[in-house]
Amino acid sequence: xxxxxxxxxxxxxxSVFSQTKIYFLKDSNHNFSINNIEKAQFILLEDQxxxxxxxxxYWFKIPAIxxxxxxxxxxxxxxxxxxKAFQNAVKYEKLQNQRYLSYRFSRDNDFYIRVTPKLxxxxxxxxxxxxxMLLKESNQFLLNGFYYGFTFLIIIYNxxxxxxFKDDAFLYxxxxxxxxxxxxxxxxxxxxxxxxxxxxxxxxxxxxGFSIAYFSSKFANSYLFSNEYYPKLKRFSYxxxxxxxxxxxxxxxxYYLLFLNILVFIxxxxxxxxxxxxxxxxxxxxxxxxxxxxxxxxxxxxxxLKFLGVSVINVDARTIKIGAFLEMIILSFAVLxxxxxxxxxxxxxxxxxxxxxxxxxxxxxxxxxxxxEVNMKKLSLRExxxxxxxxxxxxxxxxxxxxxxxxxTVKFHVKNxxxxxxxxxxKEALNL
Numbered sequence: 001x002x003x004x005x006x007x008x009x010x011x012x013x014x015s016v017f018s019q020t021k022i023y024f025l026k027d028s029n030h031n032f033s034i035n036n037i038e039k040a041q042f043i044l045l046e047d048q049x050x051x052x053x054x055x056x057x058y059w060f061k062i063p064a065i066x067x068x069x070x071x072x073x074x075x076x077x078x079x080x081x082x083x084k085a086f087q088n089a090v091k092y093e094k095l096q097n098q099r100y101l102s103y104r105f106s107r108d109n110d111f112y113i114r115v116t117p118k119l120x121x122x123x124x125x126x127x128x129x130x131x132x133m134l135l136k137e138s139n140q141f142l143l144n145g146f147y148y149g150f151t152f153l154i155i156i157y158n159x160x161x162x163x164x165f166k167d168d169a170f171l172y173x174x175x176x177x178x179x180x181x182x183x184x185x186x187x188x189x190x191x192x193x194x195x196x197x198x199x200x201x202x203x204x205x206x207x208x209g210f211s212i213a214y215f216s217s218k219f220a221n222s223y224l225f226s227n228e229y230y231p232k233l234k235r236f237s238y239x240x241x242x243x244x245x246x247x248x249x250x251x252x253x254x255y256y257l258l259f260l261n262i263l264v265f266i267x268x269x270x271x272x273x274x275x276x277x278x279x280x281x282x283x284x285x286x287x288x289x290x291x292x293x294x295x296x297x298x299x300x301x302x303x304x305l306k307f308l309g310v311s312v313i314n315v316d317a318r319t320i321k322i323g324a325f326l327e328m329i330i331l332s333f334a335v336l337x338x339x340x341x342x343x344x345x346x347x348x349x350x351x352x353x354x355x356x357x358x359x360x361x362x363x364x365x366x367x368x369x370x371x372x373e374v375n376m377k378k379l380s381l382r383e384x385x386x387x388x389x390x391x392x393x394x395x396x397x398x399x400x401x402x403x404x405x406x407x408x409t410v411k412f413h414v415k416n417x418x419x420x421x422x423x424x425x426x427k428e429a430l431n432l
Contacts, residue, residue: 019065019067019107019129020127020128021044021045021062021063021127022044022045022060022061022062022073022125022127023042023043023044023045023060023061023062023063024042024043024045024049024058024059024060024061025040025041025042025043025058025059025061026051026056026057026058026059027056027057027058027059027114028054028056030057032057032059034084034086034089034112035089037059037061037086037112038110040059042059042061045060045125048122048123048124048125049121049122049123049124049125050121050122050123050306050309050310050311051120051121051122051309052120052121052308052309053119053120053121053254053307053309054121055116056116056121057114057115057116058114058115058116058117058121058123059112059113059114059115060073060112060113060114060115060125061110061111061112062105062107062110062111062112062113062127063110064107064108064109064110064111065107066107067107069107069129069130069131070104070105070106070129070130071104071105071106071107071127071128071129071130072095072102072103072104072127072128072129072130072133073085073102073103073105073111073113073125073126073127074098074100074101074102074103074125074126074127074133075100075101075102075115075123075124075125076100076124076125076126076316076317077100077122077123077124077317078099078100078186078187078188078189078191078192078317079119080101080115080117080123081101081192081197082094082101083101083103083113083114083115083116084113084114085103085105085111085112085113085114086111086112086113086114087105087106087109087110087111087112088109092104092105092111096195097193097194097195098189098192098193099137099188099189099190099192099193100189100192101192102133104130118253118254119252119253119254119257119307120254120258120306120307120309121309122306122307124316144188144190147184147321147325148181148185150325151177151181151328154177154328154329154332155174155177155178155181157332158170158171158173158174158177158332158335159171159174161335161336161339162174165339166407167222167339167407167408168218168222168406168408169219169222169223169335169338169339169408170335170339172215172218172219172222172223173219173223173331173332173335175211175215175218175219176212176215176216176218176219177328178215179208179211179212179215179216180212180295180324180328181324182204182208182211183208183212184320184321184324186204186205186208187317187320187321188317188321191204202252205252206247206252206260209244209260209261209264210241210244210245212264212268213237213240213241213244213263213264213267213268214241216267216268216271217234217237217238217241217267217270217271219271220271220272220274220275220288221234221271222408223284223288223335223338224274224275224278224285224288225408225409225412226271226274226278228409228412229274229277229278230274230277233270233273233274236270237267237270237271240263240266240267240270241267243263244260244263244264244267247259247260247263254307257307258304258307258308261303261304261307262304264303265296265299265300265303265304268296268299269296271292272289272292272293272296275288275289275292276289282341283337283341284334284337284338284341287330287331287333287334287337288331288334290330291326291327291330291331291334292327292331294323294326294327294330295320295323295324295327297313298313298315298319298320298323299320301313301314301315302315302316302317302319302320342408342411345411345415354390354391382403382413383413383416383417383420385403386399386403386410386413386414386417387417389402389403390414390417396410396411396414
């Protein structure tokens with residue numbers, strides 16, 4: 001009885017698989033047309049097509065079967081929005097208001113689709129019955145609603161904290177997350193769904209690449225204070241961003257888009273590099289380094305390696321979305337955690353420096369001159385200015401207003417003063 005049950009189940013699975021089999025043919029010399037394609041030798045498609053850039057055409061064949069159900073063939077890549085589909089020499093039009101290029105047809109006769117990629121030969125496809133496809137799309141829109149709703153709340157949450165704490169890291173992370181979310185929105189095929197195509201689609205694609213590069217740089221600089229440690233790296237990033245801004249054109253081809261992607265990811269790596277170099281400095285830098293790398297390497301695989309016809313971890317649009325979701329959660333926590341740590345460190349450092357200044361006042365003039373000579377020489381002119389304001393018991397906000405810098409920069413200078421004077425306790429101050 002059990003054997004018969006498993007045999008029936010196996011035959012049922014074979015039947016379902018046979019109904020969704022797709023065959024393909026690479027037509028390098030464009031030898032085939034709808035008039036002679038039936039004579040071509042197709043092979044079973046076992047995985048997505050991923051090939052180097054060329055002018056080759058790719059034919060897909062869905063063989064006829066006995067069924068009354070309608071089927072939908074779809075290419076799961078939003079940048080492919082045109083193809084030629086035939087059945088019995090009759091041309092089929094693509095379905096309107098779809099996220100991806102889709103065709104609806106019966107299975108009475110063989111169905112053929114010809115695709116000539118304009119960008120690169122990455123052609124992920126799927127075939128399902130119409131009822132299955134509608135159910136999948138309904139579930140996908142439900143998941144997308146949750147994803148974009150959650151993302152919107154995270155963006156609002158960061159903008160709220162920016163208003164409360166006046167920390168630029170919250171603002172730039174909100175803008176960076178907005179840019180990433182729009183890229184995910186595009187990869188989900190939502191621009192195609194709303195019939196936004198052609199020059200407008202291309203312009204939005206390039207503009208979003210620019211915004212991702214720019215706001216990631218601003219966020220990394222405000223979060224890591226990387227400008228204070230590696231100013232040349234910041235200038236390098238901004239030069240690339242300016243070049244990227246000059247490349248905002250409407251006509252997109254393979255080489256242009258590949259160069260654009262490489263430029264964006266060079267900037268993203270340049271923003272991530274300070275976190276690696278400063279990895280041991282504090283916990284929130286470690287969190288940034290780990291969280292940032294998730295979306296970074298997924299993006300490199302999808303937007304650069306696949307353009308070259310290879311893939312290391314076989315990333316698709318779904319993987320990118322999952323990576324962006326994890327990064328969003330981790331970095332949102334990291335920004336808030338960083339703010340709390342900076343406030344805690346700042347209170348401790350300010351208290352110790354004030355205690356140190358009081359001890360200096362109680363020393364005789366000889367000791368005082370010696371301490372000033374030995375230790376104050378370690379401070380820069382700006383640090384001396386801020387140190388004098390701290391001795392006057394000015395708050396960070398008051399110091400920032402007086403010297404016309406941000407509160408975060410004041411915190412950075414206060415920490416440097418603390419390190420240079422080696423002030424950690426009353427005992428150490430007395431020893432100094």
